Amino acid sequence: xxxxxxxxxxxxxxxxxxxxxxLKHAHLALEHRAQAALAAVGVTVRDxxxxxxxxxxxxxxxxxxxTVLGVDRTSMVALLDALERRGIVARRPSEQDRRxxxxxxxxxxxxxxxxxxxxxxxxxxxxxxxxxxxxxAGLRQALRTVLSENGHA
Numbered sequence: 270x271x272x273x274x275x276x277x278x279x280x281x282x283x284x285x286x287x288x289x290x291x292l293k294h295a296h297l298a299l300e301h302r303a304q305a306a307l308a309a310v311g312v313t314v315r316d317x318x319x320x321x322x323x324x325x326x327x328x329x330x331x332x333x334x335x336t337v338l339g340v341d342r343t344s345m346v347a348l349l350d351a352l353e354r355r356g357i358v359a360r361r362p363s364e365q366d367r368r369x370x371x372x373x374x375x376x377x378x379x380x381x382x383x384x385x386x387x388x389x390x391x392x393x394x395x396x397x398x399x400x401x402x403x404x405x406a407g408l409r410q411a412l413r414t415v416l417s418e419n420g421h422a
Contacts, residue, residue, distance in 0.1 A: 299396050306388045310381060311355070317389055319348055320382040323358065323374055330363065331370045357381050 284290045303314050312320070318338055321327075328334035335345035349372060352358040357378035363369040374382060397405035 299392070302396060303389055303392045306392050307385050310385045310388060312357075312381060312385050314389075315348065316352060316357075317382075317385045319345075319352065320357070320374065320378065320385065323372055324379070324382050324386075329371055329373075331360070331372060334372065352378070 300314050303317075307313060307317060319334060322334050322337045323329075328337050331345055331349060332342065334340075334349075335342050338345075340348070349358060349360065353360060356375055358372055359375050359378075360370045360372050363371050394405075397408065400408060
């Protein structure tokens with residue numbers, strides 16, 4: 270007598286039937302295209318993520334940016350150090366808590382962010398074009414739902 274689901278145990282799933290494989294390789298393909306497009310602006314996909322949370326007001330401090338992006342604080346400091354050296358972001362101590370650094374885009378940083386975001390949006394549109402507008406919106410909504418149901422904002 271077979272157990273429920275036991276027929277699946279003996280079957281090897283095709284890579285393109287494994288959600289983790291699909292998500293990982295779709296992400297890698299998108300990131301590869303985006304890195305190439307952003308190189309002309311002089312930022313990476315990771316840099317753009319930091320610039321986006323600063324520009325949106327979602328994060329006002331290094332610690333908040335690290336939390337929003339799921340990056341450890343040491344890595345965030347290194348990212349911000351590099352962006353600050355290039356005049357893209359500025360840090361200053363918080364008036365309420367001198368141990369806390371407030372981060373903001375410089376004027377140059379806002380220009381860099383706008384150029385990078387424009388290029389990245391174009392790459393996303395091209396990447397999801399085979400799905401059509403409704404399919405791309407559906408993919409985003411499905412991923413938001415899965416993330417939300419699994420404890421991620």
